[in-house]
Amino acid sequence: MRTKPLREAIAAPLDRGVRAYRHGYPSDLTGWHYHPEYELHAIRRSSGLCYVGTYTGPFEPGNLILTGPNLPHMWVTDADGYADDEFLGDFIPGRDLVLQFSAEFAGRCIEQFADCSALRDLLTQGTSGLLFSDEVSASVIPKIEELVDQYGPRRLALFFDIVDCLIADEGKQSLSVEWKSYSCKYPQRLENILRTIAENISRPEFTCSELAEMENMELSTFSRFFERHIRCGCVEYINRLRIFKACQLLIETDGTITGIAHDVGYGTLSTFNRNFQRYIDLSPTAFRSLRRHGQRHRAAIERPPKGEPRSSDPAKGPSNA
The missing domain is CATH 1.10.10.60 (Homeodomain-like)
Known part of the structure; x- marks a missing residue:
């Protein structure tokens, strides 16, 4: 029985700053796991319990969460989450939509583009996980869907469009306790x-x-x-x-x-x-x-x-x- 969070190896090409994909449930990617990359995670179908670091709460379609580096997380669909007739037995196709990017890539964006300075605060807040408002989630999830199948400049354009929406979300909430903005020197x-x-x-x-x-x-x-x-x-x-x-x-x-x-x-x-x-x-x-x-x-x-x-x-x- 696997009992500790699994270190997920993110296989991203060197010429790409972001990785986006879809996957079903259950899969090798849905256990209690962590990785050094930031992850924007959307639920497209089913319901159950979400676990992010020290937080647990219900999830449903449209749920959008940002997790920070090495923060263990998972979404566990429970019995009620299989109520939809389209689910194939004990498998839920396309449950998860994921966008991942490294701290190094985000850091280069902040360093090289003055317009990305607000990204720094978003990443700092994401250390303990961020839940985004329903309104912003509804606008961002289709952009992630499109990004999955895009290449070239359009891919980066979508990424920055998504980041801009997340930064502007006044309804986003920290998943631990009420956020206090501290700068981590280390x-x-x-x-x-x-x-x-x-x-x-x-x-x-x-x-x-x-x-x-x-x-x-x-x-x-x-x-x-x-x-x-x-x-x-x-x-x-x-x-x-x-x-x-x-x-x-x-x-x-x-x-x-x-x-x-x-x-x-x-x-x-x-x-x-x-x-x-x-x-x-x-x-x-x-x-x-x-x-x-x-x-x-x-x-x-x-x-x-x-x-x-x-x-x-x-x-x-x-x-x-």
Whole structure:
């Protein structure tokens, strides 16, 4: 059983700055995964639960989200999401529409074109994920559809048109807590930290102290750095990634609760159950039953009003990572 986020290798030609494609569900690209590229992800059909970093919430057709480098993410269609008669058994063709580009490519755009300066703030905000308004999503998704099949100058023209729409969206929302605009002086360090977490969260012995030591930082300094840029504590972040991976396994596999708890990095079942209840507002058994048998659970995952936190309040404090 694969239990940690899979590092997705983005195969983009050297002469291209962006990559766009469609794929169905399930596929090798729909598990709990991460990559160093930015990703603009649109859902074209089905519904279920979206997991981006420390955020979980419902998705439906038209959902458009930007994820930053090394931020684990996945979209899991649940039983209700297969209601459309056109779906072929357990496969949903063309569910996902994806646009990916590297930080290096975006950086060159910002450096060489003064008109791209506003892109910097969008990329910074995308570190923890951004959900775009329904209106902007409706206008951007057809542009991504067109970009998939375009080459040459038209391809770049569409990319900059899309970026312009995203930057201008006054209704976009951060997927962690209300956004605060901080400039990261050490983006490579932040990327290294997020990548290391993604690669190690399935290890029960993995701790924030180990991370701090790897970065040659005092734990207190590391904790301030992490919370400043991720908007939640390191322990909180690790626990959420573990629980969200468990959600996927509960929906998509028949593994035992105890086995899943161990596979996602918990040494004791009681700690796993306590954190699962805290973040999902259900026991693991109840969650599996609801999501796999077509009953909708919305108590903990409804979209909050604009400006409110999009996930459980990090101020509640960490819980045994």
